[in-house]
Amino acid sequence: MKKASILMIIGPLFLLGLYVLPLWNIMLGAPQYPEPLGMNIFIDGIKGVNEFDIQNIDGLNHYIxxxxLPKPEDMWEFSAFPIIIGxxxxxxxLIGxxxxxxxxxxxxxxxxFVLMSxxxxLGMYDFNAWMVDYGTNLDPNAIMKLTNEDGTPVSYKPPLFGHVKMLNFDVTSLPSTGAWLMFTGMMLTVVAFFIGKKAWQPKGGTHPAKPIKVKANDK
Structure with missing residues (x-):
């Protein structure tokens, strides 16, 4: 049980990486950008992969x-998530x-593990809901107004996971280093559960005694 408990202590500590490493990454590539534009999403804000990426992305978004892109003070999640992780x-x-x-x-x-899952x-659902609003709630006075064949406005929602073609941009959205650290830490707690289950003995002693078999002709 002590080995399992040590793993249980170590596992959650991997989540501390979320305070310094990005949770998610979204990249936008197009012929006019030899070096793709990108943004790293942290639990407390959004930063560009390169120095001027956020400015360039906001400039493109203005036309459509x-x-x-929201600043930390614009979204309650960027204040709540660091507290929740802590x-x-x-x-x-403590459980470990x-x-x-x-x-x-x-x-x-x-x-x-179940609570963290x-x-x-819920965090992924909230993130996806934000992207839906961000990519579909457009300014009606935008310079460029593109519509689908049925006349509905084009959606610019980035994918939650994977790749999509958006106008002449290839948009890729994938978990980043912080997410993989979180996943590793959570898996360690699952391993701790199974090791602990194998080693666990209830209070008060050992396993129950095996019943004694008595032959029918014994008196």
Whole structure:
């Protein structure tokens, strides 16, 4: 159980990488840009891959009526996510320490993983909802107004995961280093659960005694 608890302590610590490394990356490539434009999405804001990428992306977006990319103060998520990650790291380490001291069972390890997974799914849902609004809620007075064949406005929503062709741009959206660190840390807690389950012995002793077989002719 102690080996499992150590893994449970280490796993959540991987999430600390999210404070310095990007969670997601979106790249935009086009013939007129020999070096693609890109933005790294952190838990507390958005930064350009290169020095002037954010300015160039905002300049392109202006022509088609998209809003400028949000600053940290423009979205509550950029204030809430660092707090949520900090709480989950502290909670995971605490569960690991309690497991090491024999105060909680291995089931708590899985509980942390499930809670973190739910928060991750909610975060992805929120991120996708923001991209839908960002790519479809366009300025009606934009310089360029492009429509589909049926007359509806063109959507400029970036993909949540993968690649899409958007006008003459190839847009790719993929998890970045921080997301992979988070995934690794979460998988360590799953490993800790299974190791802990194998090693777990309930309080009060050992496994129950095996029943004694008695032959029918024994008196």
């Amino acid at each position: 009526g998209m809003r400028t 709480v989950m790291v502290a909670l995971g380490v 320490l309690l497991g090491f001291l024999g105060k909680v069972s291995y089931k708590w390890f899985l509980g942390w 739910i928060l991750g799914v």
